[in-house]
Amino acid sequence: MNNRYDVVIAGAGPAGGQCARDLVARGYDVVVLETESEDEFPRQSNKSTAGTFPSMMASFGIPDDVVMQYTDSVVLESPTDHYVQEQPGAVLEFADFKRFLVEDGRDGGAEYLFDARVTAPIMENGEIVGVRYNGDEEVYGDIVIDATGPSAPLAKKLDVVDLKRENHAIGIEYEFEGIDIDRPGFADLNDAMMLRLDHEIAPGGYSWVFHTGEDTAKVGLCYLQNEHHSRYAKDGHTVDDYLEHWLETDPRFANAERLEGKQHRGSAHLQLPERMHTDRFMAIGDTVPTVDPLWGEGINKCMQSGRVAAVAVDSCLKHGLEPTAENLEVYDTLWHRDVAPNQRKRLLMTQLLYLAPNERYDQFMADLHRLDEETLAAANNGNILALAKLFDIDDAPLLARFAKQHLKLDQFL
Numbered sequence: 581m582n583n584r585y586d587v588v589i590a591g592a593g594p595a596g597g598q599c600a601r602d603l604v605a606r607g608y609d610v611v612v613l614e615t616e617s618e619d620e621f622p623r624q625s626n627k628s629t630a631g632t633f634p635s636m637m638a639s640f641g642i643p644d645d646v647v648m649q650y651t652d653s654v655v656l657e658s659p660t661d662h663y664v665q666e667q668p669g670a671v672l673e674f675a676d677f678k679r680f681l682v683e684d685g686r687d688g689g690a691e692y693l694f695d696a697r698v699t700a701p702i703m704e705n706g707e708i709v710g711v712r713y714n715g716d717e718e719v720y721g722d723i724v725i726d727a728t729g730p731s732a733p734l735a736k737k738l739d740v741v742d743l744k745r746e747n748h749a750i751g752i753e754y755e756f757e758g759i760d761i762d763r764p765g766f767a768d769l770n771d772a773m774m775l776r777l778d779h780e781i782a783p784g785g786y787s788w789v790f791h792t793g794e795d796t797a798k799v800g801l802c803y804l805q806n807e808h809h810s811r812y813a814k815d816g817h818t819v820d821d822y823l824e825h826w827l828e829t830d831p832r833f834a835n836a837e838r839l840e841g842k843q844h845r846g847s848a849h850l851q852l853p854e855r856m857h858t859d860r861f862m863a864i865g866d867t868v869p870t871v872d873p874l875w876g877e878g879i880n881k882c883m884q885s886g887r888v889a890a891v892a893v894d895s896c897l898k899h900g901l902e903p904t905a906e907n908l909e910v911y912d913t914l915w916h917r918d919v920a921p922n923q924r925k926r927l928l929m930t931q932l933l934y935l936a937p938n939e940r941y942d943q944f945m946a947d948l949h950r951l952d953e954e955t956l957a958a959a960n961n962g963n964i965l966a967l968a969k970l971f972d973i974d975d976a977p978l979l980a981r982f983a984k985q986h987l988k989l990d991q992f993l
C-alpha cells in the first residue's frame with residue numbers, strides 16, 4: 581500500500597464517503613480509513629433512520645436501489661393531535677446507502693482501508709501531516725479530514741472541536757412489522773415520515789415512525805441528555821425503556837413484531853461549532869457537528885459539508901497553495917453560508933421546542949393548521965416574524981422560562 585496521498589479521510593460515513601467521491605472526481609489521490617471491517621460494514625455505524633428528500637438524492641446522484649420506501653408526506657404528532665404536510669421524501673436502507681458511497685468512491689479511484697481505527701494525528705513542526713491507526717500504522721497526506729462522526733479522534737486532539745456532554749443527543753430505533761399504519765383516531769402513516777412531540781414518550785426530544793412499506797416501519801426516539809430531558813424524565817428510565825413504554829401503550833404497535841437484527845442506535849451533538857479547521861486539517865459531518873438540530877436531518881447536511889470541504893481542498897491543491905488554516909478558511913465560510921446557514925437560530929428553536937409542555941404541543945398542531953405554508957416554511961427557516969405568529973399571550977410563561985434558561989445556556993451556543 582502507498583502511504584502518501586493528497587487527502588486522508590478518517591471515517592466512511594455520509595460525510596467522508598461523499599467528500600472522497602467529490603475529490604476523486606477532481607483527480608486527487610484519496611484514502612478513506614474506516615474502523616469497521618468490510619464484511620460487516622456498516623455494523624455499529626448502521627445507526628440512521630435515513631429519511632431524506634429529493635434534493636439530496638439528486639444533488640449527490642444517489643440511486644433508487646438504496647431506497648426502502650418513497651414517502652409523500654411528513655406528519656407531526658402531538659399527544660392528541662397531528663398535522664400533515666405533503667412533501668415527497670425517501671426512507672433509505674442506510675447500510676446499502678453507505679455501501680453505495682464506498683463502491684462509487686472506489687469506482688472513481690478512492691482507496692478504502694477497512695479495519696483501520698484512526699487514533700491520533702501525526703504532527704511535524706506543529707502541523708498535522710498524517711494519521712496513526714491501529715496502534716502504530718501510519719498514512720500521510722497533504723490534507724487530513726476527520727469524518728468519524730461524534731468520536732472525532734483527530735479533531736479533539738487538535739483542539740478543533742469540543743463536543744460537550746450536555747449537548748449529546750442519543751437515539752434508538754427498531755424496525756417492525758405488524759404495525760397498524762392507518763389506525764382510526766391517528767394520522768394515516770402510509771408513505772409518511774412521522775415525528776411525534778410527546779414528553780411521555782421522548783422527554784426533551786421526539787419519537788418517530790417512518791413507513792417502510794405495507795405494515796412495516798422504523799420506530800424510534802431520541803433526546804438530548806440535558807435539563808429539558810430531566811424536567812420530564814421518569815426516574816431511572818433509559819432510552820430503551822422509553823421505547824418499550826411507547827410500544828406497550830400505543831395501540832398501533834399492539835401486534836407489532838421486531839425484525840431480527842434490525843436495531844439501530846447512535847448519537848450526535850447539537851451545538852454551534854467554534855472552529856472546524858486548522859492548518860492542513862478539516863473536520864466535517866457530525867464531527868463538527870453538522871446535523872440539523874431541530875429535526876435531526878443529518879445525511880444531506882453532512883454530505884454537503886463533505887462537498888464544501890472538497891471545494892476547499894481543490895482551491896488549495898489545484899493552485900499549489902499551502903493548505904494553511906487561512907487558505908482553508910473557504911470551508912468555514914461555505915459551511916456557514918450554504919450548509920447550515922441558520923444553525924444558531926435553529927439551536928434556539930430546538931431549545932424552545934423541547935422546553936414546551938405536552939399541552940403546548942397540542943396547541944402547536946392547531947397553530948400549524950391555522951398558518952399558511954409560506955409562513956410555516958419561513959418559521960422553519962428561523963424567520964422571526966413568521967415565528968412570532970406561532971406564539972400568543974398564553975406563551976408568556978414559556979418564553980420567560982426560555983429567556984431565563986437561555987441566559988444560562990451560553991455553553992450551548
Ligand SMILES: Cc1cc2nc3c(=O)[nH]c(=O)nc-3n(C[C@H](O)[C@H](O)[C@H](O)COP(=O)(O)OP(=O)(O)OC[C@H]3O[C@@H](n4cnc5c(N)ncnc54)[C@H](O)[C@@H]3O)c2cc1C
Nearest residue numbers: 591593594595615628630631698729751846865866878879
Ligand atoms: C438514531 C438516529 C436516527 C437518524 N435519523 C436520520 C434521518 O432520518 N435522516 C437524516 O438525514 N439523518 C438522520 N440521522 C443523522 C445522520 O445519520 C447523521 O447525521 C450522519 O450519519 C452523520 O454522518 P457522518 O458521516 O458525519 O458520521 P457517521 O455517520 O457517524 O459516520 C462516521 C464513520 O466513521 C467511522 N469511524 C468512527 N470512528 C472511527 C475511527 N476512530 N477511525 C476510523 N473510522 C471511524 C464510523 O464507523 C462511521 O462509518 C440519524 C441519526 C441517528 C443517531
